[in-house]
Amino acid sequence: MYNAVVNELIGSLGLIKPELALLVTFVVVIIADLIFKNNKVNLGLSILGTIVSGIFLIGMSGTNTSAFANLIAVDPFSEFFKYLILISTLIVLVMSEFSEELHNRDVWMGEYYMLVLGMALGMFLLAGATNLIMIYLALETMSMSSYILSGYTKEIKRSSEASLKYVIFGSLSSGIMIYGMSILFGMTGSLDLYAIQSYLAANGFFQPAIFISGLMVIAGFAYKISAVPFHFWTPDVYEGSPITITAYLSVASKAAGFAVLVRFIKLTFFDAAGSSDESWIMMNSIPWDMVLAVLAVATMTLGNIVALWQSNVKRMLAYSSIAHAGYLLMGIVVMTNTGLMSILVYFFFYLLMNFGAFIVVMLFAHKIGSEEMDDYEGIGYQAPVLASLLTLFLVSLTGLPPTAGFIGKLVLFGAVLDSGWYWLAVIGVLNSVVSLYYYAKVVRNMWLRKVDNGKGTLKFSIQSQALVMVLGIPTLVFGLFFGPIMRWAEHSVRIFLGN
């Protein structure tokens, strides 16, 4: 009687090979750590597993279906985010190798790799989840690892505080999210996003209730992408966490949050009959676009304005990542496939430049023992290569040509203007101008202050400089030759819309 179901399950296993590869690596690293107690082995296995997972992912490219009785979707949209997550994971693993705060004898590196892999697995599942239970479980898998990782260097008081704040805010927002989910379930009798959508479309609904419950669920995702007003944890956690984890949280965890946000809104409230690829219509015209627009404006404005007052570079980058979440939210507001494409493009570039900036900040912190902006004075002449690259990343984050960040912003604002959200685009551009000020402040300190401070040049290892180069060159190249990325993103906007 259950044979058919069981066969379908076994068939579904083939669709989650990348996830399985991560799971196996995760378990193998745990065991290897206990047996060999050798960091190099752990690191090697983690990198190997990530690459194997990537190979499986390439092998599955173009799949557009649903697995495990609609628990997760395997579609080009989730695939794109999975690539982002894998690339981030690889960078974090390599970056951790250079981190001095982690290579302290008191820090357990074995668990560190496990938790990074566990987090990647959670994000993978989140990117594809199409069932409320699955969304919750994947979100918690990701959060659980990030809570622990953010307090990883716990002998530093700041780090423990960051972890605790993260847990408390995280549990609260999970609670709100799951409450919203339970109301949605009560109204539709289903946990499956496709089923919820078709129930709502067929039976109608009490609009305020759908609005409130949807908002509660979105609050849970907004917490992950640190959108205002769910951003309170961000600055402290970003400042207190090991810098590798800060970078990971600001890119990969945000990417997973965006993936699930887009999917949830599109699958649940989408009016399949009335819309095309070019404009998604939401059922009974619930103003989700307006809600997201307000969220976007609040997020980018607050992020940028508070970033102006920061004197710590890491904290400044934390606020700037809040602002970038705001820009990215604009891409959902327009509710078109072009908007979605612009999010993907922007995210890819954001990954390069944000990781780049964090790595350089980390390397500088090792040499000058500080992340304060004032201590960056004259560093351009002490470490010209890395300072030039940091300048490149910051210019790119601002969104000026000829960098990838410029293309990202161009595509994003283009999509916003195309669909007639002029005021939103204006606010976005004004925000970018504001951001120029605080990014430029770092650049000015590096190159124009204390030009000859008499300190000798700083030496950095070839490998660490090479890692930054790997991120820096594409940031420049994709600023000029962005065609491939655009095409890739265009192919990746397809979300599996049900059978």
Place this chain on the structure above:
Amino acid sequence: MIETYVPLIVMLVVGFGVGFLFMLLSEWLGARRTTDGKQTTYESGMIPRGTARDRFSIKFYMVAMSFIVFDIEVVFMYPWAVQLGTLGMTAFWTMFVFVLILFVGYFYEYKKGGFEWD
């Protein structure tokens, strides 16, 4: 199906009732003679020493945490065990993977010496 809970409710009511009844009875009928022995804290016959309001060791936390994780595992096992006959070997392997994943945690904790008290 609610009816199946009637014995449980009866038991709860009787349990609470008896407890209260005997408290009240001893209050009404009991003699009131206070001695030193009666005034001390009851510690199963041991003579209490020190304060009860002391800090506990972090080891208790580890034990409690392990307990919760395996407690939840058991909760998942119960519905599995009840319908194993219907689904047969697939369900067996499903649970095998589930337990295997959690066993990794057990192995980890064991190797790290988490179960050693000292």
Place this chain on the structure above:
Amino acid sequence: MNWYNIVFYLFALIVLVSAAGVVFSRKMMYAAFSLLFTFFGVAGLYVLLNADFIAVTQIMVYIGGILILIIFGVMLTSKFTDLEIKSGTTGTVQYVLAGISTIIVAAALIIMYLNVDWVQNPVPELESTVKPIGILLMTKYFLAFQVAAILLLLAFIGAAKIARRK
């Protein structure tokens, strides 16, 4: 009013009174013990909703596990029983703001509960929900079931990492 309703109101009363006890207790230990009755009352409500498996889980996991952990947590902290729960800033402004937002949330929820056409599937005559839950866990929710194992494993490793000093 049949006996079903009487039992329901009894459990609801237990939940409300003990939840108030959790919130208004000045001492951590009393709050933790009040929580015991809240969990118990909720388990009773689950039974009334035909959710027997959830009720047993509630008692096993929440009363048998989480509550114990909370009490350990209190006991691990020094001077636990005499610890007065105070928050830094409680002035009139905070009370008014908290009051207003509570009223807004409560009003929104009440309006919602009265107006929504909740899905009410006919309750099948089941001896117990355990069997169907077991079948769903092994088939439809297979993946969720395994992810739960991974989540528990991560929590376990994380707890070990946090609990141990260096």
